Amino acid sequence: MDPITGVEKVLTTFTGVLGDGANPVGTLVRDSSGNLYGTTVDGGAHKQGTLYEITPTGEKIGQLVFDGANGGTSFAGLVLDKKGNLYGTTSAGGTTGNGVVFRLHISPRKDTVLYNFTGSGGDGSDPIGALLRDAAGNLYGTTPIGGIYGGACGSKGCGIVFKIEPSGTETVLYSFSGGSDGANPQYATLICDTKGNLYGTASAGGDSNLGVVFKLNKKGKETVLYSFMGGADGASPYSGVIRDQAGNLYGSTLQGGGTGCSDQMGCGTIFKLSTTGGETILHRFTGGSDGAYPWGLLQDAAGDLYGTTGNGGGGNKKICGTEGCGVLFKITP
Numbered sequence: 001m002d003p004i005t006g007v008e009k010v011l012t013t014f015t016g017v018l019g020d021g022a023n024p025v026g027t028l029v030r031d032s033s034g035n036l037y038g039t040t041v042d043g044g045a046h047k048q049g050t051l052y053e054i055t056p057t058g059e060k061i062g063q064l065v066f067d068g069a070n071g072g073t074s075f076a077g078l079v080l081d082k083k084g085n086l087y088g089t090t091s092a093g094g095t096t097g098n099g100v101v102f103r104l105h106i107s108p109r110k111d112t113v114l115y116n117f118t119g120s121g122g123d124g125s126d127p128i129g130a131l132l133r134d135a136a137g138n139l140y141g142t143t144p145i146g147g148i149y150g151g152a153c154g155s156k157g158c159g160i161v162f163k164i165e166p167s168g169t170e171t172v173l174y175s176f177s178g179g180s181d182g183a184n185p186q187y188a189t190l191i192c193d194t195k196g197n198l199y200g201t202a203s204a205g206g207d208s209n210l211g212v213v214f215k216l217n218k219k220g221k222e223t224v225l226y227s228f229m230g231g232a233d234g235a236s237p238y239s240g241v242i243r244d245q246a247g248n249l250y251g252s253t254l255q256g257g258g259t260g261c262s263d264q265m266g267c268g269t270i271f272k273l274s275t276t277g278g279e280t281i282l283h284r285f286t287g288g289s290d291g292a293y294p295w296g297l298l299q300d301a302a303g304d305l306y307g308t309t310g311n312g313g314g315g316n317k318k319i320c321g322t323e324g325c326g327v328l329f330k331i332t333p
Contacts, residue, residue, distance in 0.1 A: 011036075012060045016043040019062065021050035026130060027077035027296070029086070037063070037086055039074035048072030048093065051086070051104060064104055064111050068093045071100040071113065075187065076130040079139070087114075087139060089127040098125040098146075101139060101164050114139075114168045119146050122172055124160040129240070130189040132198075137166040140173075140192070142185035142200060152178025158205065159184050161198065161216055173198075173220050178205050181222055182212040187295070188240035193247070199225075201237035201251060210235040210256070213249065213273060225249070225277050230256050233279055234269035239296035241273075249273040250282075250305060252294040257284035262323065267292035267312065270305065270331055283331055287312050291327035303333040 016022030021040030028038045034056040044050040044065040049072060051064035066072045071090030079087040086104040094100040094116040101115040119125035124143030132140040140163050145153070147160040158176035165171075176183045182202030190200045198216040206212040206227035213226045228235050234253030241251035250272050257266035267285035274280070282305070285292050291309030298306045308328050315325030 011054055011058045014040065014043065019043075019045045019050075019065065020060075021052055021062075024052075025075045026088075029078045029080045031080060031084065037078050037080065039076070039078065039088060041073055041075060046072070049074050049090070051078070051088070053106075063106065063109065066090060066093060070111055071102050075128040077189070079131045079133045081133065081137070087131050087133060089129070089131060089141060091126045091128050099127050099143075101127070101131070101141070115164050115170050117143065117146070122147060122160075122175060123170070124162055124172070125157070129185065129187050132190045132192060134192065139164040140190050140198060142188060142190065144184045144186050144203075147172070147175035148177065152205070153183055158182075159202070161185070161190070161200070174216055174222055176202060176205060180205070180207055180212075180227065181224060182206055182214055183209075186238040188238070190240065191243055193243065199243065199249060200240055203236050203238050203254075208235075211237045211253070213237065213241060213251065226273055226279055228253060228256065230265065232256070232258060232266075232281065232284065234271055234281070235265060242297055242299055244299065244303070247275040250297055250299065252297060252307060254293050254295075257281070258286075261287045261292050261311075268294045268309070270294060270297070270307070285309065285312065287323065289313055289327075291329055292323060294329075305331040307331075 022043030023041040028036045036054040040049045046067045048066040053061040072093030074090045098117040098119040104111045124146035127143045145156045147157040158178040161174040163171045183205030185202045188201040196218045210228045210230040215223045235256030236254045238254045241249040253269045255265045257269040261267040267287040270283040272280045292312035293310040311323040313324045313327035
């Protein structure tokens with residue numbers, strides 16, 4: 001999309017046939033040559049998704065086909081290291097069908113399963129969020145289920161925060177209980193500060209069971225920075241937070257903010273958390289031309305926030321229904 005005119009240019013179209021992928025959900029990553037990499041949830045020769053590359057000229061190159069053994073159904077975006085290796089997660093496939101963490105070396109092309117989730121013994125299951133990679137090559141992420149079973153989440157578990165070393169060794173850094181600490185982190189990619197603290201969101205749990213923003217220190221101690229109440233402050237944060245240089249956190253909630261939209265809980269919010277945990281609502285979506293159900297944020301050097309919504313904004317009602325097809329938005333400081 002041209003940033004000045006706002007005119008969209010379609011680089012490629014997914015067909016889901018003849019081995020092509022279908023339904024790309026995760027965010028894209030760009031290398032130094034301008035190539036874009038992403039994944040699809042469906043499609044490919046085994047109908048379990050693909051990993052693709054789009055060149056600056058718009059040519060689409062299939063880099064990896066998920067076949068179940070190497071993973072399947074990738075909802076998350078990818079992480080790129082300096083050597084051109086790509087890292088990601090799949091929510092299914094692997095040795096037990098509970099998803100994997102994988103690495104793909106582009107040239108020569110070779111994919112490696114770094115870790116197979118088991119969904120048992122305190123381990124996580126079904127990761128759908130993207131990974132965070134540190135300078136030492138360690139990977140950090142979350143799973144929405146698994147971990148300690150019983151309690152608020154029953155036999156499925158409330159999810160975990162995990163670390164994968166370059167050797168493939170997994171460490172469960174935190175297992176959610178479903179109480180005031182939160183439950184079920186979804187597409188929430190973790191972020192890290194200079195001291196090694198991790199920040200993220202969980203879509204449920206907390207004081208009102210409507211999600212939390214949390215901080216996890218290097219020793220695995222969790223601090224709940226904010227617990228959503230479900231009113232004007234928002235509810236159900238599905239994507240992660242971003243952090244500015246002053247330490248303020250910004251994020252979105254899928255619901256809350258007022259009334260309206262199909263569940264009458266509100267159409268979602270964009271929020272800011274100060275370093276002391278105070279929340280400021282920057283925008284409450286109405287479900288009209290401004291959109292509804294926001295997913296994730298980016299921030300530029302001027303402090304402007306950018307994101308998308310899953311509904312609202314009008315569009316073809318035959319395809320998207322009465323709630324609209326979504327918008328791309330900008331929020332100024």
